[in-house]
Structure formats: C-alpha cells, structure tokens
Amino acid sequence: MPEVSLTVNGRAARSGVEGRTMLSELLRERLGLTGTHVGCETTQCGACVVHVNGVAVKSCTMLALQCEGASVTTIEGLAGRGAPLHPMQAAFREHHALQCGYCTSGMVMMALDIARRFPEPDEATIREQLKGNICRCTGYHNIVKAIAAGARTMTAADRS
Amino acid sequence: MRDFEYHRPGSLDEAGRLAAEDGAMLLAGGQTLLRDMKQGHPSPARLVDITGLVPREIELRGDTISIGAGATHAEVAGAEVVRRHLPVLADLVGHIGDPAVRNRGTLGGAIAANEPAGDYPAACLALDATVRTTGRTIAATEFFRGDRRTVLEAGEIVTAAMFPIVTRAAYIKFLNPAARYAMVGVFAALGADGSPRVAVTAARADGAFRWQEAEAALTGEFDAGRLRDVRLPLDGLSEDLFADGPYRAHLAEVLAGRAVSLAAAAPAVVVLSHGSPASTDRQHH
Numbered sequence: 001m002p003e004v005s006l007t008v009n010g011r012a013a014r015s016g017v018e019g020r021t022m023l024s025e026l027l028r029e030r031l032g033l034t035g036t037h038v039g040c041e042t043t044q045c046g047a048c049v050v051h052v053n054g055v056a057v058k059s060c061t062m063l064a065l066q067c068e069g070a071s072v073t074t075i076e077g078l079a080g081r082g083a084p085l086h087p088m089q090a091a092f093r094e095h096h097a098l099q100c101g102y103c104t105s106g107m108v109m110m111a112l113d114i115a116r117r118f119p120e121p122d123e124a125t126i127r128e129q130l131k132g133n134i135c136r137c138t139g140y141h142n143i144v145k146a147i148a149a150g151a152r153t154m155t156a157a158d159r160s
Numbered sequence: 161m162r163d164f165e166y167h168r169p170g171s172l173d174e175a176g177r178l179a180a181e182d183g184a185m186l187l188a189g190g191q192t193l194l195r196d197m198k199q200g201h202p203s204p205a206r207l208v209d210i211t212g213l214v215p216r217e218i219e220l221r222g223d224t225i226s227i228g229a230g231a232t233h234a235e236v237a238g239a240e241v242v243r244r245h246l247p248v249l250a251d252l253v254g255h256i257g258d259p260a261v262r263n264r265g266t267l268g269g270a271i272a273a274n275e276p277a278g279d280y281p282a283a284c285l286a287l288d289a290t291v292r293t294t295g296r297t298i299a300a301t302e303f304f305r306g307d308r309r310t311v312l313e314a315g316e317i318v319t320a321a322m323f324p325i326v327t328r329a330a331y332i333k334f335l336n337p338a339a340r341y342a343m344v345g346v347f348a349a350l351g352a353d354g355s356p357r358v359a360v361t362a363a364r365a366d367g368a369f370r371w372q373e374a375e376a377a378l379t380g381e382f383d384a385g386r387l388r389d390v391r392l393p394l395d396g397l398s399e400d401l402f403a404d405g406p407y408r409a410h411l412a413e414v415l416a417g418r419a420v421s422l423a424a425a426a427p428a429v430v431v432l433s434h435g436s437p438a439s440t441d442r443q444h445h
Contacts, residue, residue, distance in 0.1 A: 019163055019164045020162070020164060041198060043257075046258070046260065057260050058260045058261065063166065063187075063190065063209075065166045065168070065209075068168070110260065132257065
C-alpha cells in the first residue's frame with residue numbers, strides 16, 4: 001500500500017493509503033481528526049474545507065497522496081486543548097453563527113481563507129466568497145456577521 | 161470509487177508515457193476529474209499526477225498573455241498582469257466554482273476537461289486563444305471537440321494557453337439558482353483585428369461554441385442592436401429540470417445583447433442569479 005507523509009496541525013503524520021483515499025478520509029479515519037466533516041462528497045457543500053499549504057481546499061476532492069510533504073491545518077489545529085478559541089471561532093460563538101454545527105468547521109476554515117485575502121470584507125464579499133459553503137440551518141445571516149467580526153479582530157491583532 | 165494506481169512522475173516526458181497507456185488518465189487539480197470519478201465515470205485504472213510538472217508562469221508577451229497550464233484559478237484571477245491587461249479574463253476565472261475549488265483547479269485541467277458548462281472554454285473561444293501542448297500548438301477553435309472532448313491524444317499534456325489582449329470584452333453567466341453553475345454564459349469580444357466573437361457556454365450539451373450568426377450580425381458594427389433579430393437554433397440545446405431548450409435560447413439571446421453592450425463600455429464580468437446581479441465585480445479583488 002502506498003504511504004503518504006505530511007504535517008497535520010504542526011505534527012508529522014504518516015499513513016498507508018489507497019490511491020483513491022481522499023484527504024478527508026485520511027484525516028477522519030486514519031488520523032482520528034473528525035472535526036473535518038464530510039457532507040455532499042461532490043465538491044459543493046464545503047463541510048470538508050481544510051487548509052493545505054495555507055489555502056482552503058475541499059478535502060473530499062483531493063487525494064491523500066497529493067498531500068505528500070504538504071502542511072495541512074484542520075479545525076483542531078486552530079486552538080490547543082484548553083487554550084482560548086481562535087478569534088474566528090470566538091466570533092462564531094459570539095454571533096450565534098451555528099445551529100446544528102455540521103457545516104461549522106468548514107465555514108470557519110473558509111472564513112480564515114476569506115480573512116487572509118480580505119482584511120476587512122464587506123457583506124457582499126463574504127456572501128460571494130461563501131458560494132462553496134452550504135448551511136441548511138442559519139440562513140447565513142449570523143455566519144456573515146461572524147466572519148466580518150472575526151476578520152476585523154484578526155486584522156486589528158495583526159496591526160497591533 | 162474504484163481504486164487505481166497513483167503515479168507521481170518526475171518529468172512531463174515520463175508523465176506522457178505513463179498516461180498514454182490503456183486505462184490511464186492525467187490528474188491536475190482534480191476538481192472535475194475526482195468529482196466525476198466518485199460518480200463512477202470515468203473510472204481509470206491509473207492516475208498520473210502532473211501537479212508540479214506543468215508550467216504555471218503567467219506573463220505578458222507582446223500583445224498576448226501566456227498562462228502556464230498549471231496555474232490555479234486563484235493564481236490567474238489574482239495575477240497583476242492579467243488584471244491589468246485582460247481584466248475580463250481575471251474576473252471570469254475569479255468566478256469559476258468557489259474559492260476552495262479555485263485554489264486547486266488549473267487552466268490545463270479545466271480546458272482538458274471541457275465541461276459543457278465550463279467558463280474557460282468560452283473565454284478561449286471568444287478571446288481566440290491558442291493552446292500549447294507537449295506536442296503542438298493549436299487554436300482554441302480546433303481544440304474543443306464536443307461534450308467533455310478535446311483533440312488531445314493519449315499522453316498529450318496541455319502546457320499553456322495564450323490569450324490575445326482585447327479591450328472590448330464582457331462575459332455574463334446566468335447561474336442556476338440552486339446548484340449555482342451556469343445555465344447559460346455568453347462571452348462577447350471585439351478582436352484587435354476588428355472581428356467580433358461571441359462564445360456561448362452551458363447552453364448546449366456538447367459544450368461551448370462560437371455563435372456564428374451573432375458574430376455575422378455584429379460584423380462591421382459591434383452594437384447590441386444588431387442582435388435584435390438573431391435567434392439561437394434550438395437544435396442540440398441542453399434540457400433539464402431547470403430550463404428547457406427555448407428558455408436557454410432566450411437566455412443566450414438576452415445575455416449576448418447585454419454582453420455586447422457591456423463590452424462596448426469597459427471589460428466586465430457579470431454573474432446573474434435569480435435574474436439580478438449577484439456580483440458585478442471588481443470590488444472582490
């Protein structure tokens with residue numbers, strides 16, 4: 001069986017995988033990182049978004065073997081156990097940006113990608129950028145507010 | 161998904177040899193191929209990953225922008241040289257899929273996949289692009305060959321596409337309100353040589369095409385009024401739950417007029433959803 005070596009949330013990881021094993025499956029079933037969710041498996045819903053080498057990707061549509069040598073960050077990598085939440089996670093909590101929570105880890109990882117590219121995104125930008133992340137509970141309103149607030153907090157922290 | 165052998169060759173030559181064998185396919189960003197493989201079609205026995213082997217440089221060469229086939233959609237949409245000299249292309253690419261898809265999907269993968277609702281094929285046709293492969297250089301009009309087909313032979317790899325710079329061009333796509341892919345997209349451009357080009361995507365099951373009747377009507381005067389009596393033949397138009405053939409034809413006719421009007425003003429991309437602009441762009445970069 002082929003092997004893949006990569007860094008996940010700052011720690012080296014190595015696993016035997018099949019050719020067809022997706023990154024989402026490697027994370028959830030081999031590495032036990034079940035914070036990354038799998039919704040549609042057709043590259044539409046965004047529940048599986050993680051960062052690979054610093055950018056958001058849909059982990060259900062990337063082969064584990066394509067991650068050889070890559071640095072992957074999942075929702076578990078944003079705040080250590082017992083440590084304060086990441087500012088974007090805190091903004092999601094503050095603004096009640098989730099109901100069932102199924103889409104939330106993908107939403108937060110995409111939110112961070114948005115904040116990376118748009119230091120102070122307006123509402124239209126956030127809604128456009130969330131095209132590939134589906135939420136069936138909230139109607140998006142509070143998610144949009146949370147991302148705007150989280151991005152502001154992150155930008156302010158960067159400048160101070 | 162059926163399992164397959166995964167190969168990461170060290171050179172394009174080796175990739176070409178591996179991909180030429182029976183049952184093998186090339187893998188670029190995988191945003192079309194992996195998704196389709198999950199549905200069981202196609203079902204290759206071997207995937208040859210060319211990520212990292214294909215050029216990804218984006219540069220101005222005279223009056224042409226050359227884009228390496230390995231450039232991701234995010235890289236093309238954000239490239240200063242494209243945004244400055246061919247902003248309509250940067251904006252079109254910046255609206256492919258979604259941001260995560262744009263971080264993986266590549267120019268070469270998108271045109272080799274030639275999806276019927278693809279944005280890049282329309283851009284290649286309307287901008288009169290040239291495609292370079294490991295074996296030849298070929299005009300976009302010759303490259304695309306119907307539903308998910310191109311002239312690419314087994315083991316032949318797209319390495320770049322060259323887009324001539326035009327100043328009057330616009331692309332409008334009308335999104336399916338639920339799935340948010342294009343139901344019809346129209347790209348209108350006036351070539352540097354004065355010839356009008358109109359490419360339509362998502363309307364026909366066999367993919368993007370140049371709308372010759374519209375181009376003929378616009379020859380001599382690139383004005384939306386010239387399209388008033390031009391009708392898109394219903395033959396071969398896609399029909400699905402969301403739109404029948406006559407509706408798609410009407411969309412193409414309306415969008416073509418709007419694209420020509422927009423192009424006359426300034427290069428632009430408009431994405432319509434539910435009939436109202438979802439984005440008229442430029443503030444998103």
